[in-house]
Amino acid sequence: MSVVMEKKSKGGRPAGSRNREYVVVYEYPAQCPSCGSTNIKPIPGGETQVHEFPGIDAATGKPFDRVTWRNCRCECGQVIRRRRPEKTMTDS
Ligand SMILES: [Zn+2]
Numbered sequence: 411m412s413v414v415m416e417k418k419s420k421g422g423r424p425a426g427s428r429n430r431e432y433v434v435v436y437e438y439p440a441q442c443p444s445c446g447s448t449n450i451k452p453i454p455g456g457e458t459q460v461h462e463f464p465g466i467d468a469a470t471g472k473p474f475d476r477v478t479w480r481n482c483r484c485e486c487g488q489v490i491r492r493r494r495p496e497k498t499m500t501d502s
Contacts, residue, residue: 432496435467435474439492442484449485450492456481467495 441448459479466473474495482492 431499432476433499435472435495435497436470437492437494438469439490442486442488442490444488445484445486447485450482450490451485452492453481453483453489465495473497 442450457480460476461478462476464473464475465477472495475498476496478494478496480492480494482490484490
């Protein structure tokens with residue numbers, strides 16, 4: 411005789427999880443190191459790395475909560491890894 415234990419899985423997500431919004435503090439580099447153009451666009455499907463650590467941006471003096479790196483390409487074809495500090499929008 412066997413007893414079948416049926417596990418009931420409750421659907422649902424933990425309460426209190428809000429979407430966090432981020433504002434971009436700054437982007438590096440602002441210009442292409444090869445040609446100086448500012449026409450730099452993210453590579454579609456390109457790799458994005460997110461590092462969740464807070465700090466103070468050296469160039470602007472503004473605090474950030476995380477940094478993202480993203481592979482972008484300039485109009486001249488130069489591939490640029492862009493660094494982007496971001497700040498969490500918090501309700502106060
Ligand atoms: Zn360029």
